[in-house]
Amino acid sequence: MAADANPHGRVDDDGTVLVHDGGTWRPVGSFPDGTPEEALAYFERKFSELEAKVTLAEQRLAAKASSKDLSAQVDKLLQELIEPSAVGDLPALRARAQAVKDALPALVEAQAQENAAALDEALATREAIVAEMEKLAAEDVTKIRWKATGHRMTELFEQWQNHQQTGPRIPKKTADVLWGRFRTAKNSLEKARRAHFQELESKTKESKNVKKALIEQAQALAPQGAEGISSYQKLLTQWKAAPRAQRSVEDALWAKFKAAGDVLYQQKAELDAKEDEANAGNLELKRSLLKDFADILTLQDRDAATARLRLFHEKFGAIGPVPKKDVRSIDQEVKKFDTHVRTLDQEFWAKNDPEKKARTTSMAQQLLEAIADLESKLSSATGKDKESLEDELETKKAWLAVVEG
Secondary structure (H helix, E strand, C coil): CCECCCCCEEECCCCEEEEEECCEEEEEEECCCCCHHHHHHHHHHHHHHHHHHHHHHHHHHHCCCCHHHHHHHHHHHHHHCCCCCCCCCHHHHHHHHHHHHHHHHHHHHHHHHHHHHHHHHHHHHHHHHHHHHHHHHHCCCCCCCHHHHHHHHHHHHHHHHHHHHHCCCCCHHHHHHHHHHHHHHHHHHHHHHHHHHHHHHHHHHHHHHHHHHHHHHHHCCHHHHHHHHHHHHHHHHHHHHCCCCCHHHHHHHHHHHHHHHHHHHHHHHHHHHHHHHHHHHHHHHHHHHHHHCHHHHHCCCHHHHHHHHHHHHHHHHHHCCCCHHHHHHHHHHHHHHHHHHHHHHHHHHHHHCHHHHHHHHHHHHHHHHHHHHHHHHHCCCCHHHHHHHHHHHHHHHHHHHHHCC
């Protein structure tokens, strides 16, 4: 008795399982130890396995998987579907597998374009990395900031390695050329960096020797107190002229040298404070003197103002110094007196310059003679001549008024 629950398969009485494939019934096997239903179900499961493979191929096509891998998968699947030992709609399943096969050329073309674009982008990325490393290598080594440049070199090398590992595969010949350029630039920078730090180490050693000696000399000035400041300043000039050490070393050396100077300046500050305290009374005396002689600013007589200013300076000089913080304000008040008297002096000489007086007298005489001549001519002139002479006479008189002040 045959089982025919599946329209694509049946089981004959002898236990042979057949599949309806391409218009004919084809035997696919037998299941002697089971019932017809079990035999048919076994070969239906085989069909489901094949169908799952086709479905997977369709999904990979939709996901744009590697066309090379997918093509191999579909070719193998089509071979399995020629006369498989399975029960199901085999023609439909073959059609689905063939549809995937037929879609592969378009996928191959699309992926070729994508790969070409990705390769162009990868080449551009590698070229940019190489170009930046070459730019760093082309800089004037005397102006390179090695901390920042060294950090950037490390970043570029990491970018190169990451791109090499994760980016699209670049043709070996092109990749070798790019790597050669990158390595040459990188090696050049590393060589320059080693030379820089060797020179820096040499300078640091020299600087330490020179500045340690200066520190010892500066510290030896401590017993001199404020009187040692002049010698310390000479040592400071030598310090500035000496080569610089590495930053951390330089800072430590400078701290010791400065501390030696601070000892001297602290002693000077203490002396200055004592002097200022002693001179505080002078400040009040000078302020009082400035008030007493404030009338200088109102005097307009040169001789009187000069005499008054001379007396002021005699008394002012006899008082003595004021605290240093007040020197500027006192000097500014004194300067007002000096400026006022100097202005009176300048005005005096502007009016009483002998040469200027002589020039003024000569010009006035010439103008008087010209006016007399014009008045003589005017007495007999008529018409337009008279008008012209009158205008000229008026002009000469105006000039005379200016000259005579």
